[in-house]
Amino acid sequence: MxxxxxxxxxxxxxxxxxxxxxxxxxxxxxxxxxxxxxxxxxxxxxxxxxxxxxxxxxxxxxxxxxxxxxxxxxxxxxxxxxxxxxxxxPVTLVATVSALYPLVSVVLAILILGETLTVKQIIGVGLAVFAMILITA
Known part of the structure; x- marks a missing residue:
């Protein structure tokens, strides 16, 4: 590749x-x-x-x-x-949470473009969501 x-x-x-x-x-x-x-x-x-x-x-x-x-x-x-x-x-929170915008792109790529994720990539996306929850809690 x-x-x-x-x-x-x-x-x-x-x-x-x-x-x-x-x-x-x-x-x-x-x-x-x-x-x-x-x-x-x-x-x-x-x-x-x-x-x-x-x-x-x-x-x-x-x-x-x-x-x-x-x-x-x-x-x-x-x-x-x-x-x-x-x-x-705080820039530490605003930058971190807003930097997770690729989650929107990933969901749209799957739903509209038919792209797929590997199991490892799904785990990574899940961890990113978990990170957002931890950061904002």
Whole structure:
């Protein structure tokens, strides 16, 4: 099996780890509604860089565009909810509980995409749920 997914996955791991920590400090200086605007500005900067790297030749497909826009809306909504949560609660709990969002992806992948889990993976998912219960209790 190809392991090409490992490096970008580690990149996401590190980026999202920092992404979930820095807002706790940010919201000590500005409110979540202001912070989200600056986060979007950061995304736009990277988006423009990627647009230039594509030489302004962006792929188009109506379903792909719609799904990408929905994904952007959901990402924004999640980030805004996270900013509000971390401004009111401890980053140790907010980051840990919200970082278990892949459980939603796993359930949807099984129900909609027909993906399967091995017994070991099912145990891992169960432990993640158990961890959430322990952390929030």
């Amino acid at each position: 190809s392991r090409e997914w490992i490096l970008p996955t580690l990149g996401a791991f590190i980026s999202w780890g920092l992404w979930s920590f820095i807002p706790k400090i940010t919201t000590q200086y500005i409110k979540p509604k202001s912070a989200i605007i600056y986060e979007v500005m950061g995304m736009m900067i990277l988006g423009i860089i990627i647009l230039f790297s594509l030489q302004f030749e962006v792929e188009t497909h109506p379903k792909g565009i719609l799904l990408a826009i929905i994904t952007g809306i959901l990402g924004f909504l999640g980030a805004f909810c996270f900013l509000n949560a971390v401004s009111k609660g």
